[in-house]
Amino acid sequence: MVGIFDSGVGGLTFVKALKSALPNYSFVYFGDTARVPYGNKDPETIKRYSKEAADFLLSKGADVIVAACHTVSALAGDSLRENLKVPFFDVMNPLAETVLNTSKNGRIGIIGTKSTIKSLAHKNKLEECFSKSKGEYSFKKLEVFEQACPLFVPLIEEGFIKRPETKKIIRYYLRDLKLKNIDTLVLACTHYPLLNKQIQSAMGKNAALIDPAEITVKAIIEFIKNNPQLDAKLSKDKQSQFFVSDDPERFANFGKMWLDENIKVQKARFS
Amino acid sequence: MVGIFDSGVGGLTFVKALKSALPNYSFVYFGDTARVPYGNKDPETIKRYSKEAADFLLSKGADVIVAACHTVSALAGDSLRENLKVPFFDVMNPLAETVLNTSKNGRIGIIGTKSTIKSLAHKNKLEECFSKSKGEYSFKKLEVFEQACPLFVPLIEEGFIKRPETKKIIRYYLRDLKLKNIDTLVLACTHYPLLNKQIQSAMGKNAALIDPAEITVKAIIEFIKNNPQLDAKLSKDKQSQFFVSDDPERFANFGKMWLDENIKVQKARFS
Numbered sequence: 001m002v003g004i005f006d007s008g009v010g011g012l013t014f015v016k017a018l019k020s021a022l023p024n025y026s027f028v029y030f031g032d033t034a035r036v037p038y039g040n041k042d043p044e045t046i047k048r049y050s051k052e053a054a055d056f057l058l059s060k061g062a063d064v065i066v067a068a069c070h071t072v073s074a075l076a077g078d079s080l081r082e083n084l085k086v087p088f089f090d091v092m093n094p095l096a097e098t099v100l101n102t103s104k105n106g107r108i109g110i111i112g113t114k115s116t117i118k119s120l121a122h123k124n125k126l127e128e129c130f131s132k133s134k135g136e137y138s139f140k141k142l143e144v145f146e147q148a149c150p151l152f153v154p155l156i157e158e159g160f161i162k163r164p165e166t167k168k169i170i171r172y173y174l175r176d177l178k179l180k181n182i183d184t185l186v187l188a189c190t191h192y193p194l195l196n197k198q199i200q201s202a203m204g205k206n207a208a209l210i211d212p213a214e215i216t217v218k219a220i221i222e223f224i225k226n227n228p229q230l231d232a233k234l235s236k237d238k239q240s241q242f243f244v245s246d247d248p249e250r251f252a253n254f255g256k257m258w259l260d261e262n263i264k265v266q267k268a269r270f271s
Numbered sequence: 272m273v274g275i276f277d278s279g280v281g282g283l284t285f286v287k288a289l290k291s292a293l294p295n296y297s298f299v300y301f302g303d304t305a306r307v308p309y310g311n312k313d314p315e316t317i318k319r320y321s322k323e324a325a326d327f328l329l330s331k332g333a334d335v336i337v338a339a340c341h342t343v344s345a346l347a348g349d350s351l352r353e354n355l356k357v358p359f360f361d362v363m364n365p366l367a368e369t370v371l372n373t374s375k376n377g378r379i380g381i382i383g384t385k386s387t388i389k390s391l392a393h394k395n396k397l398e399e400c401f402s403k404s405k406g407e408y409s410f411k412k413l414e415v416f417e418q419a420c421p422l423f424v425p426l427i428e429e430g431f432i433k434r435p436e437t438k439k440i441i442r443y444y445l446r447d448l449k450l451k452n453i454d455t456l457v458l459a460c461t462h463y464p465l466l467n468k469q470i471q472s473a474m475g476k477n478a479a480l481i482d483p484a485e486i487t488v489k490a491i492i493e494f495i496k497n498n499p500q501l502d503a504k505l506s507k508d509k510q511s512q513f514f515v516s517d518d519p520e521r522f523a524n525f526g527k528m529w530l531d532e533n534i535k536v537q538k539a540r541f542s
Contacts, residue, residue: 034312034313034316041305041517042305150425150428150429151422151425151426151429151431153425154421154422154424154425155422157421158421158422160422164439165436165439165440168435168436169436172436246312
């Protein structure tokens, strides 16, 4: 089974991307909905919570573990990769290279929650990756522009995806990035792909949107190709499972809205 | 000193109401910004967190303790009132009577966060208070209408108070309440008084808005009148203090925005 964890409901967009690419794989999901948001917590706390989530998924039979949360990926990704006994993936690690390969003009935008943006994790990763490069990208100078969009998550969770107020608020947040003439925009929050169309329309055709979940799914597929013994373990016959640390009903509603299917959600107590 | 605690920054509106009524009193505030929001947590957890917050305020010299948070008031208010050795106030307890006295037609609206509304705490309290009454109110039948407004807190925290999108979203949430012909509306969330004017304008002149903080402040004043020995303890010469369990800078920014003054904020670790 593929084990996936997130600080809350956002990781469902990862589940969506995974199911669309690997429809026959079964997975077990843990959303730490009682302790969400992680973004404003200490790095040590995030590491502890992430370790607990990974251990929980292992206890449920996960053979691979994915952190679908950007905060976890930025703050606890490396330590999980080192310490877990199963393959580990996060939504930050294979990202930088793809982003740098996508851009033609080296002007890249990143949007996320306040804490993700404040951490500078994505910006630093891109700059580190670029500084190690040897002229393989199509630009000489990299410029990264960041924008926190704190209202996107509550608007999405409130189901305001297609409302005119949301369109206006998207334009308000993205105005500066548009003026910066970026050609690549990273959606550095698991919720944001749900506003994909609206963000694309606000940015115009010239900006390519990057959904980190899709890149991570590709990395997982690549890894399995090279480790065929995993394929049998991950697939088919098992029932997928969802666990949350708080109200299962609320989570099931998001499942219905975002995955367009009825999911059975169980409570796993973490406090 | 008056000790005030809240799950986060919202209690600053209580501080505002308190300072305006009792400008010479000094206070100590604790905002549990690392563990906010409380609303989606188990009642037992809320009780434990509230006890920790109250103990912290006592350790800082509080002579009276106020829970400025509606979730805490609903779930932990009674147990704190019983167990604390100092006078305790919350934002729910003296509320029902004032609300019932304000209404002429017995049609009352309550707005709050999703979890406050889901708890039915305010509705139950009003109905309980009304069922115990002996014809002293100006209506024969009580009808309570509730509406969760989950976007208000993020909009307020993002400084979107005067923006047109916020006006539209307010109208969207309040449309049903307006159709119900309520004449009294309870702002059952500490953040909401910051949208006072906009909410009043959406509801029209016929609905009286009730800010529970103001009622609690009146109850505190009344209590002190009857316990004059408290007056000296609470007032004047001591420096007011703010503590939070997470980023002090973010809290100080809200202090500047909402209280219109520079406040010094210290970190108190709770995890």
